[in-house]
Amino acid sequence: MTASPWSARPIASDSIRRARQPSVRLAAVAGYEGLPLHNSVWEIPESSPLTPGVVLAPTHAETAARAGGAMAAGASSTGHAARHGTLTVVTEVPYWEDGAAAGTSDCGRTFGEITADSLGLCEDTARHLAGLLAEAGDGLTLDTPFRRSLLDGLREIGEPAAGRRALLSDAGAAGRPATVSEECSFRVLPHVLRVRHGGTALRLFGAEAGAGNVRPAVRRGLAEAERLFTGWLVEADAALPGRRIDIRRLVAVQVGSALTAAEFVRDRDRDRDRDRDRAAVHGRTPR
Structure with missing residues (x-):
């Protein structure tokens, strides 16, 4: 609630x-x-x-x-x-x-504008995570819960994104004034997904390395997952309230x-x- x-x-x-x-x-x-x-x-x-x-x-x-x-x-x-x-x-x-979560007044932007900003970050997140899996390819050898979760997570990002992309083509829905609460929600969403699924990717590659998989693709994937996750944490700390x-x-x-x-x-x-x-x-x- x-x-x-x-x-x-x-x-x-x-x-x-x-x-x-x-x-x-x-x-x-x-x-x-x-x-x-x-x-x-x-x-x-x-x-x-x-x-x-x-x-x-x-x-x-x-x-x-x-x-x-x-x-x-x-x-x-x-x-x-x-x-x-x-x-x-x-x-x-x-x-x-965050008191903005309760705000019902207009935020000064349209619903289409806040949706597009959030959607761009979500799709960028999905591209980075999908790229990690594609780059590692057959180098990933374990059927771990992390791997299955990350694949499901990519669908979790992609399917709502497709619906929101369609919404942007609806002039009535996209052009209406957005509330402060809606702007807050769509600002938070990409950071939630980045930290959630970026952490899963880090654990996926960590599990491979922990099991002795030292293939170059896995080592590169682990380093890149660490870089992404650390950077996304910094961005989330800057964008989200700290109380x-x-x-x-x-x-x-x-x-x-x-x-x-x-x-x-x-x-x-x-x-x-x-x-x-x-x-x-x-x-x-x-x-």
Whole structure:
């Protein structure tokens, strides 16, 4: 979950209990720990905002169907659990504080401009990582989780990039004013992907070298992965805010979200059973 300006003022617990929609209750949880809500949809563009900081993610099957059966992002675990009538809540918490994540005012740029900047860095990241694998070629001998993860990571970058590239051709969507939160989100995204997948590449080549693979291609790959990862860390430190959030606050929000979801299900089922019992009694009452 992420922040909103009003979340710093906790909603009274009796008001939360009266709220019938789980999204309203969930949005209030972050406020108890003073965390801002993330007012932007960017990781899975097809997500539907329910309330500030709470979105409904499409299932993996839904995004895969729209992608013609190709690998697609989505709430895969939610789709699996839904067969049993479950309510699934995934609580994503930030590791650092940035008030811009909650900003709903215009940032002074268009959505197309911030998307293009972010997209360029993401595609540049993918080119560097794919180049590492291509250069090493048959020199890589191990079937490691790092290698499989990096290949999946390249698809993780490439498929959303294709969707965002198509968005840029939509004058209406690309030309609208972007919010401060959206600009913040798209600025952060490339650095998240660089550090995540660059670190995976470094571990991939490190595992090969650790297993005794001293082929020249592997040694060059290890050196290049080290150079890229170190440089990307420096750029991330310069671009991202540095105030880390105490992990106890993050855990409190995650636990609170789980309990809030459980409370909603309890109230929903209790109301359903009460209405069913009333209907049954009414049906037996003589006219």
